[in-house]
Amino acid sequence: MTRTVPARLGRALPAALLIAFFALFLAYPVAHVFRGAFVVDGRLSLAAFRLALENQVFVESISNSLWVAVLVTLLSTLVSFPLAHLFVHYEFRGKGVLQGLLLSALVLPPFVAAIGMRQLFARFGSINLALLELGVISEPIDFLGANPLAGVVLMETLHLYPILFLNLIAALAGVDPSLDEAAQGMGAGRRTRFRRVTLPLVLPGYFAGAVIVFIFALTDLGTPIVFDARNMVAMQIFERAVEGSRDPVGYALVLVVLVLSLLLFLLGRLAVAKKSAVQATKGTVAARVRRVPALMRPLLVLGLGLLVLVTLLPHAAIALVAFSEKWFFTVLPERFSLVHFERVLTDEVAFLGVKNSLIYASCATFLDVLLGVAIAWLAVRRGGRLGAALDACAMLPLALPGVVLAFGYAMCYAGTPLGEYLDPLRDPFLLIVIGYSVRRLPYVVRSADAGFRQVPVAFEEAARNLGASGATTLRRVTLPLLLGNLLAGALLAFSFAMLEVSESLILAPSKEDFPIAKAIYQLLGDIQFGAQIGCAMGVIGAALLLYALIAASRLLGKSLGELFRA
Amino acid sequence: MTSVRIQALSVRYGKSTVLDRVDLEVADGEFFFLLGPSGCGKTTLLRTIAGFVEPAGGDVLFAGRSVAGVPPERRDCGMVFQNYALWPHLSVAENVAFGLDVRRIARDEKARRVAMALRLVRMEDFAARAPASLSGGQQQRVALARALAVEPAVLLLDEPLSNLDAALRVELRGEIREIQSRTGRTALYVTHDRAEALALADRVAVLRDGRVEQMGAPEELYDRPATPFVAGFVGDANCVAGEAEAAPCGGFLVRGAFGAVAARATGLAPAAGGRVLLVMRPERLRLAPGSGGAGGDGKLAGEVARRTFLGEVVQHDVLLQGGATLRVLSLGGAPAFPEGAAVTVEVEDALVFPA
Structure with missing residues (x-):
């Protein structure tokens, strides 16, 4: 059968361009990291790993980050399992409002939330001042200085448990009640049914969410940087990348983080693959919904109230900071005003940050839509191995921590023929746009x-x-x-890109290129009202993200849980 | 106006052969049916003609010209899809106008042809509606109008009525017949519903396992089926095993435990003394009271095992000697027999095929 030449080209060209894109912006940076770690002085060697193991700071950083990730995942699990059970199987008043409040944790990036929390928990922050006034303590407690990791764990848990919660709700709701009833019919008790029927059916969905939570906590840069928890892997990578250090030991650290994340991600994918087999039996009967027993109600109100309070504490904190005209050495701000929101427009760093982020995020989103449509078309309509491979490439950035990709980007193109366009020191524009779009590509491809x-x-x-x-x-x-x-995918990609942290901090060295995150970072250390202006930007960003999430879930007509999984 | 010729057409999906060297010829203006059970390759054949499936071998010719390698958009055949495939983001009129837009037909002419096509299917009052707001039958009418609006050389219909309920199917198939004969367009119609094929077709090809089992006018297929499969697929058939012996005038006499029946061979002639299949249409059997009349001349003794009232007809299941059961359909008003009654089955017509 003969096809015209343009028709053939039209089929092959998109695939060829996509392969080139992934080779250049996914495979090459990763390969660069491998080479940097394994090739020492022009020879293949494991010396870098040996040196890394001898480096106290590195060993401590890895151990710290792993502990943080384990604790965050564990705490998120402990919170979200009972919560999801409650939401799926019980009916109570205010359920919808409550779910909305809990999910609002998702819209506040821990990077911004941490700034607010610092204000509350600092040596002379609200909590200490309140306790002093009440006479509970006589000396301010150094909450943050004593153990910055505790702050990091708390912030990340608060940000991430909703992801697990959403995944578990979807998993529990997907369990056909007749499966449970069948076990009941055979005389299995409540506990046996949970252990032998419900749990095995829910676990794959749990793993899919837990892997995302774990990788995020392991490699998050925004929270440690605000709490100044220097001995964590993301911080170490950040410092090396900003210095432009080509020390193989640094590469070894990046590689360890990369391999760890990839392995976990693959585990998560396997769990999901198993899940789709399980879900073939998806029920047509809705889950049975019970009323909460009267005796349990006060306990429920207390527990949920506490949870909402803690979850919304960072929101309250940044809102207070952003709307406070002045706030020094008092429990609550003395006066409220919108002056810091005005300053977002008048302050050079803040305004440039917003403007740059708008440009970066718009370009990245446009690129994402182009790539996403092409990949999804090839995967769904053309099928075959090529489509599946491109789809897998597009999903890989979920496993590729921002710091790792940013590190690779910062290092790998400088000195190559592409360096003129892709060296952050010369012109970070393209790199930031591509970096943003690669990391958000999964959302667009999925939708x-x-x-x-x-x-x-x-x-x-x-x-x-x-x-x-x-x-x-x-x-x-x-x-x-x-x-x-x-539209849904683009909205998500855009708003996440607006508030992106790792690539923003690493790939924009000079002030006129700063995106929002780096502008906030700069403002925090720089000027008198830096924290306030930063929080004002955070409030604006969170509002944008909240809108995007609601709009996206409406447009997609599916639960938010499906947007956040491996 | 265009004739369609299929020459030794083969289609393979991976290792499985879906169409195996199919030959067909559809005359200009003919209403041609592809009839067969699911999986026989009839839809694949239609999609190959439309250009959505690339054949592994053979050729498709429109008006004597090969369309091999011609992409679907340049084949000029209007297709009506099983699930209608009306675009939900366009109104009824926009759906119908689509093919005219693509052909860059001028605005006035386009409006005229859209209106004409909608009038043809009696949907002119629904032009501004969204397809989702229409019933299944209305959607099917719009799909037909959309295919006809471009005045295609060939009209292809892929099980267009299979998603509708029985009464609507009968109503719509009359309309389709009417529209086809009025427009005089060559049309290929895929269905698994023999009633549609027999009622509408000029000619029918019965497909089985990727091959054409028999081709001919509906009456011919019904009266002179070439194989027991065709006999059973285009109508109800009682099949009983027996042994054949030659009879005068080219006929056969089939003997079995049930007795003896004279039969004609419409397919391959059976060998004398060989094992054969005796095929009898339920409406070509008559019941008479008592088993006394049974003899060697197409009168079989039996007992009514079950009587089923079906409205305009009554069905008697008659257990013959030797264990075979015959379904007998009698029009209402013919004598009915209680279950357990001894009866004689008079065979008016029977077919014989080599077993």
Whole structure:
């Protein structure tokens, strides 16, 4: 069968461009890290790893970060399991409002939240001052100085447990009640049923969420940087990247983090693969919903109230800081005003940060939509191994910590022919845009993928049949039908890019290129009202993200839990 | 106006052969049916004609010209999809206008042809509606209008009525027949519903396992099926095993435990003395009271095992000697027999095939 040359090109070109993109911006930086760690003085060697093991700071950083990740995952599990059980199987008043409040933790990046918390828990922060006034203590307690890791664990848990909660809700709701009833019919007690039936069915969904939580906690840069917890892997990588240090020992550390994340991610994927087999039996019967026994109600109100309070504490803190005109040595601010929001517009660093982030995030989102549509089209409509491989490449950034990718980007192109465009020291624009888009690509690919699956092939065939070319079909039939999905993916990509931390901190060395995160970081240390202006920017960002999440889940018509999993 | 010729067409998906050297010829303006059970390859054949499936071998010719390698959008065949495939983001009129837009038809002419197509399917009052707000039958009408609006050389219909309820199917199939004969367009219609095929078709090809089992006018397929499969697929059939012996005038006499029946061979002629399959249509059997009349001349003795009232007809399941059961359909008003009654089955017509 003969096909015209343009038709063949039209089929091969998108795939070729995508392969080139992933080779250049995913494989090459990763390969660069491998080479940097294994090639010492031009020879293949494990010396860097030996030196890294002898480096006290590195060993401590890895151990600290692992502990933090384990604790965060554990705490998130402890909070979210009973919570998800309660939400799926019990009916009580205010459930919807409560769920909204708990999920609002997602919209406040821990980087920003930590700034607010610092204000509350500092030596002369609100908590200490309140305790002093009440006469509970006579000397201020050094909450943060004593153990900065505790602060990091708390902040990250507060930010991440909703992800686990959403995954567990989806998993529990997906368990066909008749499976449980069948076990009951055979005489199994409540505990046996949970252990032998419910738990095995829920575990894959739990793992999918837990892996995301673990990798995030392991490699988060924003929280440690605000609490000044220097001995953590992300901080070490950050410092090396900013110095531009080509010391193989640093590469070895980056590699360890990278391999760890990849392995965990693969584990998560395996769990999900198993899950899809389990979900083939998805029930048509809704889960049974019980009322909370009267005796338990006060306990429930108390527990949930406490949880909401703790969850919203950072929100309250940054809002207080942002809206306070002045706040020194008092429990609550003396006066409230919008002056810091005005300063976001007048302060050079803040304004440039917002402007730059808008440009970076817009370009990155545009790139994401292009890439996402092409990849999803190849994966869903063309199928085959190539489509699956490209899809896997697009999802890989979920496993690629921001600090690792940013480190690779900062190092790998300088000195190559591409250095002119892709060296942060010369012009960070392209690197930041590409970095943002690669890390957010999974959201866009997932939503475009879902879109293509919802649009029956017959819709496209009908257009071809009536005389429309492939391009016309895409423009007039497929894309309009994908619009909702694309919008949702783009919104998520855009808002996460606006508040992105690791790449922003590493890839923008000079003030005129700062995105929001780096501007906030700069403001914190720099000027008198830095923290306030930073928090004001945080409030704006959180509001944007909140809107994006709500809009995206409406557009996609699916639960938020499905947006956050391995 | 275009004739369609299929020459030795083969289609393979991976290792499985879906179509195996199929030959067909559809005349200009003919209403041609592809009939067969699911998995027989009929939809694949239609999709190959439309250009959505690339054949592994053979050729498709429109008006004598090969369309091999011609992409679907340049084949000029309007297709009606099983699930309608109406675009939900376009109104009824926009759906119908799509093919005209693509062909860059001028605005006035386009409006005229959209209106005409919608009038043809009696949907002119629904032009501004969204497809989702229409019933299944209305959606099917719009899908038909959309395919007809471009005045295609060939009209392809892929089980267009299979998602509708029985009464609507009968109503719509009449309309489709009417529209086809009025437009005079060559049309290929895929279905697994023999009633649709027999009622509408000029000619029918019965497909089985990727091959054409028999091709012909509906009456021919019904009266002169070439194989027991065709006999059973285009109508109800009682099948009983027996042994054949040649009879005068090219006929056969089939003997078995049930007795003896004269039968005609419409497919391969059985060998004398060989094992054969005797095929009898339920409506070509008559019941008479008592088993006394049974003899060697197509009168079989039996006992009514079950009587089922079906409205316009009554069905008697008659247990013959030797254990075979015959289904007998009699029009209402013919004598009915209670279960357990001894009866004689008079065979008016029977077919014989080599077993």
